[in-house]
Amino acid sequence: MAIAVVILLLVLVSVVFHFVSPWWFTPIASNWTAIDDTITLTFWVTGIVFIAVNGFLAYCVFRFRFDKNKRADYEPENKKLEVWLTVFTTIGVAAMLAPGLVVWSEFVTVPDNAETFEVVGQQWHWSYRLPGKDGILGQSAVDLMDEKNPFGLNPNDINAQDDLLISSNIMHILLDQPVKVLMRSKDVLHNFAVPQFRVKMDLVPGIETYLWFTPTRLGRFEMLCEELCGMAHYTMRGQIVVDTAQDYQIWLDKQLTFKETLDAPAGDLHLGKNLYVSCAACHGNNGQGNETLNAPMLAGQPAWYLTRQLNYYKSQVRGSHQQDIYGQQMAAMANTLVDAKAIKDVTAYIASLPALAISPAAVNNGPLARSITSGQRLFTNCAYCHGDKAEGKFALNAPRLAGQHAWYLKRQLQNYRASIRGAHREDLYGTQMIMMSRLLQNEQAIDDVVAYITRLKPIFDAGYHQSVSREVKATESPSITGQSHVTQEVSR
Template identity: 55%
Template sequence: MAIAIIILLLVIGTVIFHFISPWWFTPLASNWSAIDNTVELTFWITGIVFVAVNVFLVYVIFRYRHKPGLKADYEPENKKLEGWLTLATTIGIAAMLAPGLYIWGQFVAPPDDSIEVEAVGQQWHWSYRFPGADGQLGKVDTRLISEDNPFGLDPSDPAGQDDILIFSNELVLPLDQPVKVLLRSKDVLHNFTVPQFRVKMDLVPGMLSSLWFTPTSVGAFDLMCEELCGIGHYAMRGRVVVKAQEDFDDWLARQVTFAQTQDRVAGDSALGRAHYQVCASCHGAEGEGNQALNAPRVAGQDIWYLRRQLHNYQQGVRGTAEGDQFGGQMIAMAGLVADEQSMQHLLAYIDTMPEPARATAEGNLNNGRQLYRNCVYCHGEQAQGIYHMNAPRLAGLEPWYLARQIGYFRDRIRGGHPDDFYGAQMSLLVQSLRSEEDIADIVAYINSLSAAD
């Protein structure tokens, strides 16, 4: 009797919890209400079966409980019962599958008036590409991916010259306009999921998959990767912002095309020397850095990373957080190379600087080696930095500066700005460093590495 009562209570509790549970769908913000209806239908069918089977089990336990003098009767076959059970199961499965197949037929057939956008996934970042005035996306090839061509567009394809490139993790879309999203991966399996849109699809390396939806609500919605794609999988976040058509058109008009990214004139190191004179007062004549002025070394650092940080200072992504007093000093300095060509000249000159001798750092190298295992996938085994992972070089950075930046990420002084996507990732990842000793140990280990090895 006790087991029958327990089963009955579990059934009643499960049904009550289903209806009062706070864990339910996010508010719908697309045209796919049919997917909600299909899921709810599945809940009803499986729920009815769950209740019926368990109530029947309670009845059987009670009705045929042990009584002295009674003997069980063994009946191995009952064709009539088996027939009814087969029929009921077939009807239930068909009732669940048929609507899903019908909805799937709609899901893979986007409307003719859909706009196209390509979403590109890589560990652990999203970027996007819109067709230009010609309405066509240019050809791509992963073998063409480089620092100057991160999408791998074919420069010889005329259709790709006016493609609009979005280097941010934020995708902006127009309200009430069907959107077909083409999905491409640069490296491993990823998944494009926006819970409020009720859409998701895998990104498979070497293949082009797609999905479509119509945004029906203005706002910002989280974009997640729901395919385990590596150690930083949980930090692979993006955002879809839905705006009115006029606002979307204004935003799109401000973005750069592939042709514009390729028109950048190479920097002149001789001209860059003049630009660097202002920087030299803090960072040193040879870019060696100056701890007394809280200025890190810039010689030997990846040029693409320095460019990104200068842009971040100019746009207020860095240097504006409370507690970042030294970053705040850089905002005015970065403004001196506000035009792209001046920045190119400056970076070209920095690129000619010899790598200075590294400072020493004390710490437990064995513990640092263990802690660095979480970093190696992005920054490399020798902390040399990996461009395609958007991870800068760490080897050779001054221990005091590296420790301070880790502390900044841990305390959200860096990585807290909504546009600092990579900083936000780092803020999540450095939480594994639980003490100042851990930070000292990992800094000492990084300091023992050589990017040239």
């Protein structure tokens, strides 16, 4: 008797919790109410079956409870019961599947007036591509991808020249305009999902998949990767911004075409050296850094990473937090670089400075040795992006850590953990680092992992610092001071 009562109570609590649960659908922001209706129908069918089966189970437990004065009948087959069960099961399964098939047919039938954009997934980042004025996306291939051409577009394809490249995790789309989303992956299996749009689809390496929807509400919506794509899978997030026609056009006008990225001149090392004079006051003539002035080492970092940080400072993505005193100082200094050309020049010069090694403290059999052992274990999480030797990886947008000052690494980890750095919604990589830094549970864990990183010798990822030798040729020309300097020309 008690077991039957418990079963009925479990059914009752489950049904009540279903209706009062705070975990329910997010407000819909697209045309796919049919998907909600299909899921609701599935809940009703499975809910009725759940109540019926468990109710019947409770009845059987009560009706056929043990009684020494009763004897059970053995009935191995009951054709009438089997027919009824088969009929009702078939009706239930059909009630769930048939609406889903109808919705799926609509889901794969893209309207003729749909605009197209491409989403590219990689560990652990999103980027996007729009067709240019010709309305056609150019050819792409994995083997064409490098630091200069991260989308892997065919430079000889005329249709690719005017493609708009969005190297960001934020994509803008137009309100009430159907969009077809083409999807491809650079590395492993990913999944494009926006809960408010009720759409999701896998990104499969070597295959182009797609989906479509019509955004019906202005706003900013989080995009998730709902496929286990690696250790930092949960940090792979992006945003879809639904704009009015005016705001969308303003954003669109700021995007660069593939041709513009190819034709962009390389940084001028001579001009960059002149601009670096003001940087050298804190960071040193050789980019070696200065702990007294709280200036990190710059030598050995690639131009793409330095460029991103300077742009973050100029746009207040970094250095705007009231507790980030040194970031605020850098934001003021970054604003002295008047335009993108100045940033390119100074970062090209800094990237040309030879990497420097910092001598770590000697390891003994005491606390330092134990902290390095613990740090090596903790660094396993960091190595997925930054490399086994902390050399950095351009493919994962991760800077070089080896050779950096321990005090600077520690301060940045502390800032990430406290959301002093990385909390700005435009700072994709900072947001990822906040989540990753919190895997370090306490101050000792930070000290241990920093101790281990400082033991690593600076080496270079194959695609990380060698773009100069691969894409750039150096020529000597007279400088204004009478000395020779190096300028760069992009090899075509």
